[in-house]
Amino acid sequence: MTEAEEILGADGIETLLALELAKHEFDSLHLPNLRLIRHFGVMLFCQQPAITARFYYGNDSLALGRLLLPVRGDVLDLCAGVGTQGLLCALTAQRVVSVEVQAEVAKLYAINSALNGLEEKMELRIGNLLEAVYDERFDRVCCNPPLLPVPHSLPYPPVGDGGEDGLTIIRRVVSHLSTLLTPxxxxxxxxxxxxxxxxxxxxxxxxxxxxxxxxIQLIVPWREQLEAQSPLVRSLALTISQYGNLPYEVALHELLASYQAMQVRYLYSFLLLAHRASARGEAGLVLTHHYLRGSSFWSV
Known part of the structure; x- marks a missing residue:
């Protein structure tokens, strides 16, 4: 238990045990289905990678972590999960309001904020996106939404399902930024x-x-063809197959048929930075793409 106590402290271990997030096994502390990771200077508990994982941490979490700039004032953390981006914002912010639809994340969110000594700054609200922050304004809004393009007819884990074009949650957030952001x-x-x-x-x-x-500034670092041999498409089809208990070939066929019906051939990743036009130039969208320069999915 020495290493666990060094990282978590005796109080942290007792809290994990009391919340039934950990248990003793001989002389070790066992965390069923959980892992403790270091994320750009903060520590957090999240779920082991799995098709049905609800307490998610992935490459997109890393991508947004790299992007987040220090901010002072009040922060709104949407699609908060276990607090991954909220923790980074809380290092410099006055207050972080995190919104997450899954009530089950509350225990890990509380543990993660306390583990980093940030519990006084962080508040979790369980709700459906913007309904939890009606008539409030923030100096920063950050969001790591469900973002993968999944046809409505196919089953997919909610943490990744971004709708047919990938923008279901993103368009909702952007359409309310003028009332969410301070000047x-x-x-x-x-x-x-x-x-x-x-x-x-x-x-x-x-x-x-x-x-x-x-x-709005959009940086597009990467694109991949939506075809049968694409690693991304095969990964989507495998997840659909396992999550929905469908034959893999059926999932792949339905996925490709949907993209063909939409007349789309590529998936693009992007990083979005937005300000109110009165504070930073004229209203509109500026697009820069880097996918012909050897960049990766999230990195230029």
Whole structure:
């Protein structure tokens, strides 16, 4: 138990045991289905990688962690999960309000905020996205949403299902930024969107920028073809197969048929930075793409 006590402290271990998130096994502390990781200077508990994981941490979590700039003032952390991005914001922010739809994350969120000594700054609200923060404004909004393009007819874990084009949650957030942000506030989101070879389907975000009087910068580091041999498509089909108890070949066929019906051939990843136009230039969308320069899924 020496190593566990060194990292967690005696009080932390007792809390984990009391919440039934850990148990003693001989002389060891056993965390069923959980792992403790270091995330850009903070420690957090999350679930072991699995198709049905609800307490999620993945490459997109790392991507947003790299993006998040230090912020002072009040932060809104949407799709908060176990507090991954909220913890980083709380290092410099005055207050972090985290919103998550899954009530089950509350125990781990509380443990993670206390583990880093940030519990006085962090508040978790269980709710459906923006309903939990009605009529409040923030200096920073950050969001790591469900972002993968999954047809409505196919089953997929909610933590990754971004709807047919990948933008289901993102468009909801962007469409409310003008009322969520303070006059000098900013928003950071990561996401994916389908498109064709010439361009990604960003027209709706461009229209929202004009409508909401936002200045949006989109950085597109990566794209991949939506074809049968694509590692991404095969991974999506495998998850659909296992999550929905479908034959893999059926899942793959339905996935590709949906993309063909939508007349899309590529999936693009992007990083979104938004400000109110009155604070940072004219309303509109500026797009920079780097996928022809040897960049990776999230990194330029």
């Amino acid at each position: 000098t506030g900013s928003c950071q989101i990561i996401g994916t969107v389908v498109g064709n070879e010439a361009e990604a389907a960003f027209q709706e975000l461009e229209d929202l920028a004009e409508d909401q009087e936002l200045s």
